[in-house]
Amino acid sequence: MAVPSRNLFTCLSPALLHLYDMSNSVVVIIDVLRATSTIANALNNDADCVIPVASVPRCIELGMETGGITAGERDGKVADGLTYGNSPFEYPRTFIENKILVLTTTNGTKLLHMALDNGAPEIITGSFPNLSAVCDHLIASGRDVLLGCSAWKDRVNLEDTLFAGAVINRIKSHFNMHCDSSKMAESLYLEAGEDRFGFMEKRGATHYHRLMNYGLEKDIRYCLTADGANVLPVFKGDRLVVG
Amino acid sequence: MAVPSRNLFTCLSPALLHLYDMSNSVVVIIDVLRATSTIANALNNDADCVIPVASVPRCIELGMETGGITAGERDGKVADGLTYGNSPFEYPRTFIENKILVLTTTNGTKLLHMALDNGAPEIITGSFPNLSAVCDHLIASGRDVLLGCSAWKDRVNLEDTLFAGAVINRIKSHFNMHCDSSKMAESLYLEAGEDRFGFMEKRGATHYHRLMNYGLEKDIRYCLTADGANVLPVFKGDRLVVG
DSSP, rough: OOOOOOOOOOEEEEEGGGGGTTEEEEEEEEOOOTTTHHHHHHTTTSSEEEEEEESSSHHHHHHHHTTTTEEEETTEEOOTOSSSSSSSGGHHHHHHOOEEEEEEEEHHHHHHHHHHHHTSSSSEEEOOGGHHHHHHHHHHHEEEEEEOOOTBBBBHHHHHHHHHHHHHHGGGGBOOOOHHHHHHHHHHHHHHHHHHHEEEEEEEHHHHHHHTTTTOHHHHHTTTSTTTOOOEEEEEEEEEEOO | OOOOOOBEEEEGGGGGGSSSSSTEEEEEEEEEETTTHHHHHHHHHHOOEEEESSSSSHHHHHHHHOOOOEEEEEEEOOTTTTOOOOOOOGGGHHHHHEEEEEEEHHHHHHHHHHHHHHHSSSSEEEOOGHHHHHHHHHHHHSSSEEEEEEEBBBBBOOHHHHHHHHHHHHHHHSOOOHHHHHHHHHHHHHHHHHHHHHHHHHOOOOHHHHHTTTTTTHHOOOOOOTTTOOOOEEETEEEEEEE
């Protein structure tokens, strides 16, 4: 078999992003619980676009400018001044179709803007609900790949790493992978097996506990299930649209 | 069972160290291939002490000042101006007993000095050859624990994470562990099983390949084997001594 000419790396935290050259890479922004899962779901239900922003004031401002829906949470509640939260279930087709969703998240949006600042030529978002669309695109794109885990306030988290592992497990034959983080991510994914919810519980993942305390088991289960919203969110200008 | 009052965290790369409070922690410097394994071996063979330094010129300087043996490698060879390398097998008792070893390493020494600068009250070094001594001390110490992986030029590596997982697996009942990196490290350790050399090979760990290309299989095997040099290296002043 020919040696692949493309490289794949996994960056486990935004605080490690500077270590990776992304000048010819598709960067996959991964924020499994729940930003990138919710983005996939809204776009799969034909939202016009999702505009990711870093702060609540900016979310309110852009909501007024665009007529979009403002959404975001802080400490598990809809943030003051916004209208909706971070749950994928808040965005069924009957509600979100043809609408603009202005979504403020902390970890995922930060990483996305860092990737932009680092000159990434292409940025997409990934989550279990759109796992296949992401993998298909990465194989077809012709570029290197950087799987970017959003983590939690820069601390490595289990669920984003698990998703990186799922992608790697599917696409690795197309890439060189001189990257222990990628090997570890795939190990974790293989160990978890199909019952990812049970694995998160068994391992006591920090974000699992946080969301369970908010009564969000249904969200967690959705966010860990493959291909429930199988679209490809691509960042263009200032927004994510279906690619 | 009472809830433990002490915390354990794992820092997978020096570039993430700022995320952790270490004001009441034992910080364990982990540089499995091969610095901390070699340190354990030299001290187990009754070296007087090991002085870790960051640069070759400083190593030469301190070697002259102390009459110590200067050691360190760059790109797999003894560095110009130094006398010995990084292999644990270069330091048998017949050679190193009662001598000072001035050792220059990049990743491990950097992390050690970062931990010092961050006010860690206690710093020790850990590796498979001194796994039990490290675990016994962490349980007995009364402090929180920060397992610090030296990584490779700030990139997370498999072998240091694997060692963190081995420690966690032994001592976790004594600590709170609100830390996904720790859960991932333990997962990796459990997946690897007893044949850690085979696991490194199977997973294609980057450092495994680097050292195998230098013909250092014997070193890798030693560095992945538990309790071959079961001492506790403790950092005091500017040097590591048996604690």
